Amino acid sequence: MARRDIEVLFRTPWIIISRGLAFIIQLFVFATLISRLVSVSGFFQYYAVGSIISMVASISFIIGYDIFEEAEEGVLDYLLTLPVSRRQFIIGRALGGAIRALIYVTPMFAVVAIIEGFAQPASLAAAMAYLFLLAFGVTGLSITVAVSVRSANRFDVFLALMELAIVRASTALYPISFMPSYVASIAPFSPVSFASNGARSLLLGPGLDLSTLAGLLAFVVVFLGLGAAFYFRKLEGGVYA
């Protein structure tokens, strides 16, 4: 199931091209120019790590579009006839969504690591683990939305709004000290904040931050659980087969 989801993403070159282009422009045009204007030193470095985190969240959301489309086009019925248990099916979807997001951002992460000189293998591996956890949790969130919203138009814009909200109201792209108080009070609880604070702590110092890891794990458990429960309910009416 996971391999199929990975292949599905890489069979849609348009999505890969547009998101890749967005990353390149954000990093090499926007971040370069804005870092000359802002009052924070090292803002480019800050933004570069954050742009990877926001890209992981963005790609992880795509699994919801796939699941919604499959249900609309009747492919889901075919998938359910395959010889895999429902539990394997759901975990496979979530795992596939997370792994493909990680595969997708790895070259971008490599570019940022080279530019910024991140060379500690242990820190890089631990930062990748943070990215994986974020991707896993966002996949669960996306599946939850995909099986809860019925209208195609609503689903499309609602998911885009959710993506915008959890990325913008987080510490991915700017430090919390510069946010207006109404955003600063909620930003620390965004899963994207947990991931970006944790990854920055690993890559730029001081090291592993257990509080961000705990926050991210809680997000994964809650939304993966919810996503699985909602998806299962949609497939089997809540009755375990």
Added chain:
Amino acid sequence: MTALADNFRIASNIVQRDIKILFSDSFLVAIMFANFAIDLFVTAATFGRLVPPSSGIPSYFQFIAPGSNFVTCSVAAFQSGRDIWRERYIKDLTSYLLSLPASRRLWSVSRVAGGVARSLIATFPGTLTICYLYGILLDPRILGAFSIVGLFSLGVVGISMAVSAYASSIEVFVTVRSTVQLYFSFFSTLFFSPDVFPSFLRPIVLANPMTWAVEAFRQLSKPGVGLGPASVLVVPSLAFAALGTIVYLYHNQL
């Protein structure tokens, strides 16, 4: 005279139909405003604090605020093209629409007008918010603000109608939309003044309709109405609207 009145009545029916499609799900309009609110009150407000007046821009928040509204405007304008794409490929309505008593040329022009009307409605609260921030809410210059938004959306509706004719799948349509929006946002003066860009990028920035839309809006904060940037915007807007009209017309000559 009767023919003119008939044409006007039909055109107004087509525009009304497009507006009704927009409001068939008012949730979507609310979400568009929510997007604008996040852009303005989260992202722009934070960058406004990050960029100090010593950068040469007295208030960066006010500087980038009109951009949030124009981004929403381009989303709303592209929604028109998307609806036309859905009519053609998903709902298979083209033949039915062509059987209605309206000439194809009138249909085409009215669809563009409908798209502009929808964009103006979708950005209405946003335009009022930016006018409030610019201190022109109770000033005749507010009419200039709506004219600039309408002019910008005219061009984007044209682009979206042209794209909808050639996009073979919704993925292609969405990708072109994202690419155009990337160009609008990052290669314009939405975030930076032109002198901040490297010299090789400046021609691209100056050719961007978003540049002239935000510059025209920024002019409104000054006393008197400066028509310079707005008059530059007229050319690409009319050109893209003409392109959208012609492409729509061409693709409906079954």
